[in-house]
Amino acid sequence: MKILYQIAIIFGLCLLGEIMSALLSFPFPSAISAMILLSIALFSGILKIDHIKEKSDFLLSNMAFFFIPAGVKVIEHFDLIASFWWQFIVIAIASTIVVFLVTAATVTLLIKVEERGKRQ
Amino acid sequence: MKEAVFSSPFFGITISIVAYSIGVWINKKTKLAILNPLLISYLIIIPALIILEIPLEWYERGGDIINMFLSPATAVLAITIYRQREILRKHILSVLGGTIAGSITSLAVVYLMCRMFILPDEITASMLPKSITTPMAIAVSESIGGIEAVTVLAVIITGISGNILSPILIRIFKVKNEIAQGMAIGASSHAVGTSKAIELGEVQGALSSIALVMSGIVTVILSLILFI
Numbered sequence: 001m002k003i004l005y006q007i008a009i010i011f012g013l014c015l016l017g018e019i020m021s022a023l024l025s026f027p028f029p030s031a032i033s034a035m036i037l038l039s040i041a042l043f044s045g046i047l048k049i050d051h052i053k054e055k056s057d058f059l060l061s062n063m064a065f066f067f068i069p070a071g072v073k074v075i076e077h078f079d080l081i082a083s084f085w086w087q088f089i090v091i092a093i094a095s096t097i098v099v100f101l102v103t104a105a106t107v108t109l110l111i112k113v114e115e116r117g118k119r120q
Numbered sequence: 121m122k123e124a125v126f127s128s129p130f131f132g133i134t135i136s137i138v139a140y141s142i143g144v145w146i147n148k149k150t151k152l153a154i155l156n157p158l159l160i161s162y163l164i165i166i167p168a169l170i171i172l173e174i175p176l177e178w179y180e181r182g183g184d185i186i187n188m189f190l191s192p193a194t195a196v197l198a199i200t201i202y203r204q205r206e207i208l209r210k211h212i213l214s215v216l217g218g219t220i221a222g223s224i225t226s227l228a229v230v231y232l233m234c235r236m237f238i239l240p241d242e243i244t245a246s247m248l249p250k251s252i253t254t255p256m257a258i259a260v261s262e263s264i265g266g267i268e269a270v271t272v273l274a275v276i277i278t279g280i281s282g283n284i285l286s287p288i289l290i291r292i293f294k295v296k297n298e299i300a301q302g303m304a305i306g307a308s309s310h311a312v313g314t315s316k317a318i319e320l321g322e323v324q325g326a327l328s329s330i331a332l333v334m335s336g337i338v339t340v341i342l343s344l345i346l347f348i
Contacts, residue, residue: 010192010195010196011192013195014191014192014195017191017195026263026344027259027262027263028259028340029255029256029258029259029336030191030255031190031191031194031195031253031255031256032194032255032256032333032336032337034191034192034194034195035194035195035196035197035198035333036198037195038195038196038198038199039198039201039202042198042199042202043202043205049199049202049203052196052199055196056196056199059189059192059193059196060193060196060197060199060200060318061318062193063193063311063312063314063315063318064140064157064158064283064312064315065136065137065140065157065158065161065186066186066187066189066190066193067158067190067254067276067279067311067312068136068139068140068158068161068162068165068183068186069132069136069179069180069182069183069184069186069187070187070190070254070272070276071158071162071272071273071276072162072165072166072169072176072179072183073176073180073269073272074166074269074272074273075166075169075170075176076176076269077267077269077270077273080267080270081270081273084237084239084243087237087239088239088243088247088273088274088277089277090233090237091230091233091234091237091247091274092247092250092274092277092278092281093277093278093281093285094229094233095226095229095230095233095250095251095278096251096278096281096282096285096308096309097281097285097289097308098225098229099222099225099226099229099251099304099307099308100282100285100286100289100304100305100307100308100309101289101293101304102221102222102225103218103219103221103222103225103300103303103304103307103308103331104289104293104295104300104301104303104304106214106217106218106221106222107214107215107217107218107297107299107300107303107304108295108297108300110211110213110214110217110218111211111214111297111299111300113213114210114211114213114214
């Protein structure tokens with residue numbers, strides 16, 4: 001029964017997230033609404049991690065798996081991508097590397113700033 | 121007979137789990153980052169559907185059920201953030217600064233490269249939100265005139281390349297700080313990268329989750345301001 005309750009809590013939050021996103025006047029992903037609701041529930045103490053531990057560990061540890069069907073859909077768009085597939089891949093990979101390095105450098109620098117602030 | 125077997129939702133779910141398990145197994149045996157479980161899953165499923173002439177709709181009867189878990193899987197990232205709330209509080213400046221720098225860089229680099237290669241506008245619009253998590257990227261892509269499946273493809277290539285390259289970039293550029301590692305992974309390669317960050321350690325996993333959520337929000341706001 002325990003795991004059923006956990007599924008109900010998490011799916012219930014996702015449903016609330018969908019309601020919340022539907023009420024907003026601009027496109028806001030319901031998954032993020034649900035995440036915000038779960039954060040509020042955790043930080044306010046309404047929900048304890050123990051209430052949803054097993055189910056969320058299952059979701060977190062298999063995260064990559066859930067992306068499979070979204071990618072398989074690409075079969076439908078081979079024609080569209082065929083004419084510039086290599087530019088597509090170059091942009092996707094190169095920008096990932098640049099974003100990684102800029103973020104890492106910024107955070108490394110800001111942590112030093114934070115530490116200096118603390119010492120003074 | 122063929123339809124009875126392959127149009128059942130059990131087919132889509134089973135082939136996905138089998139392909140992913142083979143992917144995980146090969147990845148563990150070879151310890152090669154390029155043999156990513158997600159990538160191997162595609163290399164098994166897509167050719168299988170094409171060779172056996174199975175329509176995508178049949179696969180999707182099961183695929184849609186797996187897809188349904190994307191939203192709960194994104195939502196429970198809140199837990200990893202909650203577990204690391206002390207670090208978040210302590211490093212709020214780094215977290216905010218890193219996310220904003222990462223999001224602006226992503227939009228700028230993608231936009232400039234798409235212009236450089238003279239790609240059509242709809243492809244540029246589809247690629248702009250590529251660094252953020254699938255559900256958010258789709259929302260941005262739709263609102264700025266992109267194509268959903270092209271966005272999904274860009275997001276997945278980004279995620280897999282982040283998942284593969286992050287440990288290598290950490291080594292080459294000597295990114296020693298665990299907070300910087302996590303932030304960089306989450307900002308550059310969303311949830312697929314985050315699954316690698318979780319493997320690197322609890323701190324990296326949490327910061328990567330924080331970065332993926334925050335970058336998502338910042339990118340949504342920036343692209344609504346800049347491209348509409």
